[in-house]
Amino acid sequence: MRVALVDSNGAARAVMQGLLRSEGAEVHAFAHGEEALQALADGLRVDLVLVSRHLPDMGALELLRRVRQTPCCAVLPVVLITGDDAEPLRLSALEGGFTEVLLRAAPDQLAPHLRALLRRQIDQQRGRILLVEDSPAMAAATAEALAPLGMEVEHALRAHEALERLEQQAFDLVIVDVVLPGALTGLGLLSAIRSRRDDLAELPVLAYTGYDERVRRVEMLRRGANDYVTKPIDADELRARVSNLVRYWRLLQQVRRQHALMMRQAVTDALTGLHNRYLLDELGPRHVRRAWRGGEPLTAMMLDLDHFKDVNDQHGHDRGDQVLRELAQRLREQVRPEDVLVRYGGEEFALLLPRLGPAVAEGHAERLRQAVAQRPLAGLTLTVSIGVCVWQPAPSPGAAASAEDAAALLRGLLVCADRALYRAKGAGRNRCVVDVVDTVPRV
Numbered sequence: 001m002r003v004a005l006v007d008s009n010g011a012a013r014a015v016m017q018g019l020l021r022s023e024g025a026e027v028h029a030f031a032h033g034e035e036a037l038q039a040l041a042d043g044l045r046v047d048l049v050l051v052s053r054h055l056p057d058m059g060a061l062e063l064l065r066r067v068r069q070t071p072c073c074a075v076l077p078v079v080l081i082t083g084d085d086a087e088p089l090r091l092s093a094l095e096g097g098f099t100e101v102l103l104r105a106a107p108d109q110l111a112p113h114l115r116a117l118l119r120r121q122i123d124q125q126r127g128r129i130l131l132v133e134d135s136p137a138m139a140a141a142t143a144e145a146l147a148p149l150g151m152e153v154e155h156a157l158r159a160h161e162a163l164e165r166l167e168q169q170a171f172d173l174v175i176v177d178v179v180l181p182g183a184l185t186g187l188g189l190l191s192a193i194r195s196r197r198d199d200l201a202e203l204p205v206l207a208y209t210g211y212d213e214r215v216r217r218v219e220m221l222r223r224g225a226n227d228y229v230t231k232p233i234d235a236d237e238l239r240a241r242v243s244n245l246v247r248y249w250r251l252l253q254q255v256r257r258q259h260a261l262m263m264r265q266a267v268t269d270a271l272t273g274l275h276n277r278y279l280l281d282e283l284g285p286r287h288v289r290r291a292w293r294g295g296e297p298l299t300a301m302m303l304d305l306d307h308f309k310d311v312n313d314q315h316g317h318d319r320g321d322q323v324l325r326e327l328a329q330r331l332r333e334q335v336r337p338e339d340v341l342v343r344y345g346g347e348e349f350a351l352l353l354p355r356l357g358p359a360v361a362e363g364h365a366e367r368l369r370q371a372v373a374q375r376p377l378a379g380l381t382l383t384v385s386i387g388v389c390v391w392q393p394a395p396s397p398g399a400a401a402s403a404e405d406a407a408a409l410l411r412g413l414l415v416c417a418d419r420a421l422y423r424a425k426g427a428g429r430n431r432c433v434v435d436v437v438d439t440v441p442r443v
């Protein structure tokens with residue numbers, strides 16, 4: 001693997017270079033973005049570019065954009081190296097088009113990440129094939145036919161052995177002989193792959209069938225084989241079909257990654273990295289149902305910065321943004337894993353806390369208030385007001401709230417907390433107002 005490393009910090013560059021070399025990579029190191037771009041334009045061929053976030057002559061995004069414009073490198077993987085592991089930065093880097101983000105860390109922590117990154121890139125380029133074939137002659141013929149593609153071929157003799165390998169390693173394609181000895185034949189293996197509940201269910205499968213095995217061939221296709229090749233194999237035909245299937249799998253994975261990223265973005269607030277209110281809409285009704293069924297308390301809190309408009313007016317919008325980021329971090333430190341914390345909008349945050357009695361909920365709100373008041377945010381002493389609504393429903397065992405009902409109850413609970421917040425503001429701010437109710441309106 002050939003790597004272009006672009007990092008202006010000499011010491012950090014030397015560490016990375018050492019680690020990459022110890023993983024067997026050929027490293028071309030540059031201190032400036034322009035030097036790296038020039039080398040690529042002059043014909044330097046690399047498989048991967050690693051770019052530090054801060055370069056003296058250009059931003060990492062600018063470098064990425066220009067690498068993409070260089071004819072050789074339109075789809076070259078470009079990885080951002082950064083010491084900042086904040087989620088918003090990661091998301092914006094991926095959104096900007098970086099292939100991955102690598103967290104700069106101490107060498108012993110960095111080494112395994114770097115190794116995994118190189119491994120992923122190598123797998124990505126070469127393709128890994130699992131061949132499930134009991135005939136040594138066919139296995140040898142396949143390996144020989146695929147050698148020019150530079151793909152790695154792992155060989156399993158039996159279907160159950162193939163299933164074990166699929167659990168342990170990543171493959172881009174399974175080639176399976178329809179007829180295999182043992183309880184699980186090629187057909188059985190195919191069914192086992194297609195009935196999985198994870199991404200592997202879509203793994204491309206190419207069937208080897210005998211020329212006269214028409215019925216089995218059709219059955220393989222019915223059960224979800226993507227393609228077949230008849231024996232004796234024609235090397236050119238096999239290579240063409242394998243390349244197509246591996247390309248299809250790559251594309252599918254790319255679409256999945258983008259989809260996962262979009263899903264994450266859809267529920268993430270870009271400024272603070274907290275979830276946004278859509279996650280509350282998603283998770284809230286489940287908490288409502290549980291509370292409703294078991295008669296367990298469920299607490300909603302609405303938390304709002306006091307006089308935040310003055311911060312923007314007096315110190316500027318950027319400082320205001322910094323306040324929101326630091327506030328989000330402080331709140332994050334205070335919540336339990338089962339609590340839902342979201343930026344509800346503007347300078348307002350919402351929390352949903354299951355199973356807290358009124359006294360504990362009030363104590364918790366008070367701790368949140370103090371956590372803000374006692375330490376400055378972005379250098380400014382600020383306060384928050386918090387409206388708390390503790391809902392203590394009577395148990396209704398067996399009575400399941402419908403999805404619509406649960407959503408309406410959640411909205412009612414938030415309205416109740418919002419009203420308490422309004423009272424906290426009216427009573428002078430920097431305080432918590434707690435309402436304890438046994439019913440909430442469906443809103």
Ligand SMILES: Nc1nc2c(ncn2[C@@H]2O[C@H](COP(=O)(O)OP(=O)(O)OP(=O)(O)O)[C@@H](O)[C@H]2O)c(=O)[nH]1
Nearest residue numbers: 304305306307308309310312317320321346347425
């Ligand atoms: N910097 C920054 N400001 C924001 C953001 N979202 C909302 N705001 C500002 O938040 C301020 C909210 O002002 P108000 O609703 O008047 O409330 P307030 O000044 O905090 O006063 P009280 O809530 O009554 O204590 C407005 O100035 C908005 O522009 C944001 O993402 N960044």
